[in-house]
Amino acid sequence: MTRSLRALLVEDNPDDRVLVERELRRGGFEVQSIRVQTAEELRAALRNEPWDIILSDYRLPGFDAPAVLGVVHDSGLDIPVIVVSGSVGEWEGVEVMKAGARDYFPKSLLTRLPAAVSRELEEARIRHERARGERDRALLANASEVLARSLDFQETLDHVVHLPVPELADWCAVYVSEDGKALRLAALAHEDPEWVRRGFEADRLFPLDPGAASGPAYVWRSGESQLVSDVPSSRLEVLARSPEHLRALLGMGLRSAIHVPLLGRARRLGVMTLGITGSRQGFTPVDLSVAQELARRAALALENARLYREAQEAIRLRDEFLAVAAHELRTPLTTLGLQLGTLVQRARRESSSDLVGRLERGLRQVRRLGTLVETLLDVSRLSTGRLPLSLERVDLGELVGEVLERFEAEAQAVGCALKLEVAPGVVGQWDRMRVEQGVSSLVSNALKFGPHQPVEVRVVPGAEVARVVVEDRGIGIPEDQLERIFERFGRAVSSRSYGGLGLGLYLTRRAAEAHGGRVWAEQRPGGGARFTLELPLRAASPAAEVPA
CATH class of the missing domain: 3.30.565.10 (Histidine kinase-like ATPase, C-terminal domain)
Structure with a gap:
């Protein structure tokens, strides 16, 4: 079975590149490769594209294998490096292994290369899965802790978009709907603030198409998550509604995306979108599962924040009503109390004790009602603190x-x-x-x-x-x-x-x-x-x- 292999060759001899690729094809690999010769070229290649393995000569003009390993280490990427060289002896081999190389052998033994590459790819896969599992557990644990910190809706949104960046995605956006129909970009996170500014500007100039066949609008309508492992430029050309829109999409450098609905108890709250723009591998079904679990927790926190906001608004409206009602009731009650007080005094002089008693009971009830009104006024004052x-x-x-x-x-x-x-x-x-x-x-x-x-x-x-x-x-x-x-x-x-x-x-x-x-x-x-x-x-x- 042929396996795809993205190989980065650090090699100054084009003929040696041909030999390496031929041997890898004999070993069952479908090879895609580029050749670099300097530290600057290597850094650019690591920055711009994902790679499965790096195959390096030991010594190049102005560059050597230990320096290659240093550049890879500084990049923070876990890519296996195998040194293949005609000048690799035992001493050089020990040196590069200490520096981080996974294997070394002379070019005279290139027949060993496919087996060595297969072994390193498998070990890299195991390391990546283990690291990804630890990352996902830490991400979800941190999400539960962070999302419990606030009941403010916008603050919770800001927490949500920052949770997966940069561990799971290069950027994260949350779209919400105020009217249950159209989506708006409510929060966006990226390590570069300028990128965030441009993202909001692009959303303002080119709002989501409600009838789009994919992306946040589609997920909002269908309630189904969407995984886009690879985003070719041809796909962006289909999505773009104008040349200016296409330039904005291409400027984002989107390579892979996940769109997940934020589902509340009774209704959809919005859509969370994660994107990859750098050189890391595209999203996988495992990443989709993590994003869905993150979205579930985020939706619960957002719904709690929304309910709290609605409750606070209801309390504010109630307090306003109490204050207005109390002020409106105070004047007629004061007048009624004065009138009853006057009648009590006159009745004591001119009328029977039975009438006096009735008037006094009425006056007590008016005073009691006045006390209740003052109580409502005090409550409205206390709402200001x-x-x-x-x-x-x-x-x-x-x-x-x-x-x-x-x-x-x-x-x-x-x-x-x-x-x-x-x-x-x-x-x-x-x-x-x-x-x-x-x-x-x-x-x-x-x-x-x-x-x-x-x-x-x-x-x-x-x-x-x-x-x-x-x-x-x-x-x-x-x-x-x-x-x-x-x-x-x-x-x-x-x-x-x-x-x-x-x-x-x-x-x-x-x-x-x-x-x-x-x-x-x-x-x-x-x-x-x-x-x-x-x-x-x-x-x-x-x-x-x-x-x-």
């Missing part, structure tokens, strides 16, 4: 007492006795409204989840901090929910059973953090829950950064 504070001298005991007075009617309605224990002289620089808001949230929470049971509130001084402790004997909080209840819209129970927005404790924690304090929950021995709001006695920054 800042919660402004207006600091003043506050007696914490007096503040907590005022809060409990406002909750007295609600506590009676649910059958809870409010108990307050206050240490005198607990004074600090705090934002009165934010602290009231936090204490009110803790007391309201205790009344909601501990009806018909006493609620105990304590103001406890410390050397550097002051604490407000609220205890109830209600349903308690599961251990695994003690942190979750402080998240935005976080709950430990069903909203259908207990209502509310799930924002009170979230805002309490953010207000505490804005002051440089904290708030936490724990299970109360004997049943129920204990919440502790801790505030520093030192002054906080008037406008604190708060993670939203």
Whole structure:
């Protein structure tokens, strides 16, 4: 069976080239070769084309076998070198073998050449497969690690295109579709930044043909991967839509390509294209398998990034709606509250106690609705990461007492006795409204989840901090929910059973953090829950950064 062989001959005698090629053909090889005589010619040949083997004379004018081996070593290519020379003795043979030659023998024994070449090709194949296996395992392991670093869609795209360059390909591109139809070049990687610039420019001038019979557009339509082991210029001439387009394609120097679809859970996300432009061997079916596995992992990361981007956009739109709705509701609620307050005062003077009671209940509901609106406004402020504070001298005991007075009617309605224990002289620089808001949230929470049971509130001084402790004997909080209840819209129970927005404790924690304090929950021995709001006695920054 005839085997194809690409042989690079370092030889100054044309007749010796003829002898070498003739012997290789006798050994069953179909030889394609070029002859070089200098280091510059050798470097150019290694740079421009792939080679199976290098056959070198020992001594040429101004050049010799050790120098040849040095050039091959510097190129980084694993190409077996066999020294064939009429002047190779034992000493020279040992020298070249130490320098990296795979074999040596005199030209008088050329009949040995085909067997030596066959042996070296097989050993090179085994080395290449072993190295490729190690490379592929390292590439995929690195891909899993790199793709987990970010949920930003464009950043993930940039990670994807850089993963196979230069280990697997000379360049990598990812095409995505915004409308589910047309593809656009979204990311491109190459070791040469100028090449990347020209690639984007070529895509801008000559966008992909949606109806192309091959390439990214075809893979996008069909969902099937495509391997192009060799890209002859004739193929580029068929693909080109104009002479300018052909020049751009030829300027890329494409030798081999792989196109793989990026398949999400429910739809195709895009196409990943890998290309070879240098002198390395074209892509193989093994490379296609690696590219498909890389694309699978990349598609998962890109879909997660896309879903995260959509979720962030949904959150932004929700926050915008909450802010607008809260601002629109605030004015009529303020007016309604003032009107009801006026009617309550007049009813106390002129009407029955039954009417007064009804008006007061209505006023309490309006105030409650106003509190919910302010809560929504605070959430929209927190989405920017800042919660402004207006600091003043506050007696914490007096503040907590005022809060409990406002909750007295609600506590009676649910059958809870409010108990307050206050240490005198607990004074600090705090934002009165934010602290009231936090204490009110803790007391309201205790009344909601501990009806018909006493609620105990304590103001406890410390050397550097002051604490407000609220205890109830209600349903308690599961251990695994003690942190979750402080998240935005976080709950430990069903909203259908207990209502509310799930924002009170979230805002309490953010207000505490804005002051440089904290708030936490724990299970109360004997049943129920204990919440502790801790505030520093030192002054906080008037406008604190708060993670939203």
